Amino acid sequence: MPEPSTPASARPQGRIAGPVLVVGAGLIGTSVALALGAAGHEVWLADASPENVRTASGLGAGTPVPPGREGDVALAVVAVPPDALGAVVSSTLLAHPAAVVTDVGSVKVQPLRAVLAGPAADEAARYVGSHPMAGSERSGPLAASASLFQGRPWAVTPHADADVDAVETVEDVVRVCGATPVWLTPEEHDRAVARTSHVPHLLASLVAGRLAEAPEQHLSLSGQGVRDVTRVASGDPALYGQIVAGNADAVLALLGEVRGELDRVIAAIGGGDRGGLEAVLARGVDGTRAIPAKHGGPARAMSSVWVSVPDTPGELARLFADAVASGVNIEDIRIDHDPGRPTGLVELVVDARRSEHLLVSLEERSWVTHR
Template sequence: MRTALVIGTGLIGTSIALALSGRGVRVHLTDQDPDQPRTAAALGAGTEDAPDGAVDLAVVAVPPAHIAETVHALQRRGAARGYVDVGSVKSGPRRELSALGADLTSYLGSHPMAGRERSGPLAATADLFDGRPWVLTPTPETDTEVLNLVLELVALCRAVPVVMEAPAHDRAVALVSHTPQLLSSLLAARLGTADEAAVRLCGQGIRDVTRIAASDPRMWIDILSANPGPVADILSEIAADLDETVRSLRALESADEAKRGQGAAGIEAVLRRGNAGRERVPGKHGAAPAAYETVAVPITDRPGELARIFADAGRAGVNIEDVRIEHATGQQAGLVQLMVDPSAAPGLIASLRERGWSIRQ
């Protein structure tokens, strides 16, 4: 791939353009908002200049509702050898392209499974897709040359290709992406009317659960409008679980010991089902996060403290598999949680103590 055209210079489009430009591809940028490609170009993502002729690959990074019309318009003017979209929904755009009479041989639907709660070109990074799954939904009609171009795109962005059928993809993202966004927003909305005293008690748990509630509502309206059925199906199942959980909690208030026992059993069942589901979520190297042991170290909010603790862990010969920071409310301090292989934890604890760190048990 020598040349590419990126249509839509928000977070995803600009991140793709940064990755391609950084690997020697000449990238042309365009967007309905003229300020966005100007900003993306200033970041080094490519050029605002129009290409002289057909590029190798056109990357359509627009909301799902506009994918089909954008791809069709590009095809009519012969803008590229191949066309790929990076929208978060796959079945609808393909149906719309077919209805428009578009050339489905030169088109491939895809979805990089990466993002941030911030949007726009200023939030973009060239490494956004590193090691992340990138779903491809080819059909028997897809031209081999186009598939190879998109595989090259995925490789240049250092992502991992995953081939799925479009309907299966839409059901999957409803579960792992779209529904979590709504649940995060629903819980965060409770904070909007909560007492100030309650909000001040917010800890890492509520921060983790509500992080993505900071996402752009306009973007999510576009996404959810393109995949409402599968999301509604999952929410219906969750609603049934919530009803059962509410009944179990009410039973715990009962004066009847048998009812309290039933309530406790109901809550335990929900929690254990959650444990089982959480263990299936892949972590680093495909291992479950539960396989790591956490070493918790109190840390002050001073320049260089994080670098020092990571360096001391390195001197101990221990690889940090993952890390989390829990901030103390109203204080210039926090708790660094270092996730390591269980066999490495005792040595790390001893080494950090020798270097003056205290360990939270």
């Protein structure tokens, strides 16, 4: 009886050939393994924690490396903490002499320097760094998903001597995982994530730190604004400490700029310089407008409609149904819970030209709204 054929949707595509080794079976590594496995690739798993490998294997992400077959690896994806990246990439290059090696770490210059200065320097042409811009508040293999990278940007950061086939293989990994490749040098990447991730995280932590010992009366006034500003500060301090330390040069350069701006704010407030203060605030408005809009398009003028929603089952679903009935596309949604009342405020972000229509439509359906 003939073997059943593999569905076309699950047949390996592109330049990725042979078994794929994923080193590090945490959230990102297991998600990569699940996505590649779903595309028909044979995936092997390795991790310093045998429990992580067992858990990821149980999820269908792959299997442990078969004994004696280490030399068969054609592609290796290194997904370990930042402090270990350079050493693990180097050891992976040496252990698998035919494999293209990429990593999915948050910093790119530091691991590349370690590889070029280490025992695997002569093999560095097979190494191409990368970084998927996706994650979760949860960690570990149980938080993994094959769809984690769908529609997300994924930086591909080849160094000057990287082999062209290796670069194209890594691009195929990105596309197989459903992400969109963004091409940057390692240096450009680290400057970019310092600006859009690492420094914002540090500033959020500084603001959140002012709340840790605040009087209860102060905290009772907390609204969505302070939650928005501090949300990322709840991340794992050990992990983010590694990330920031690994990108020290780019982070320090930006922090110097922020310190200069903070000095200007202090001087403006202390000296009653309203114009100087407003100039800093206006610059902040310019920055928010520079952030790409949904689907990466140009920023558009948005407006918010606030709706008071009782905190009872079914009310949020009713609001969404009524918003759909209005014919207005909802661009974003945020929920602000009022500590003093059994209601929440739902912020519906819409095209500014359509906000009035949405407000009137919801009020006709008995919702309490404001802008």
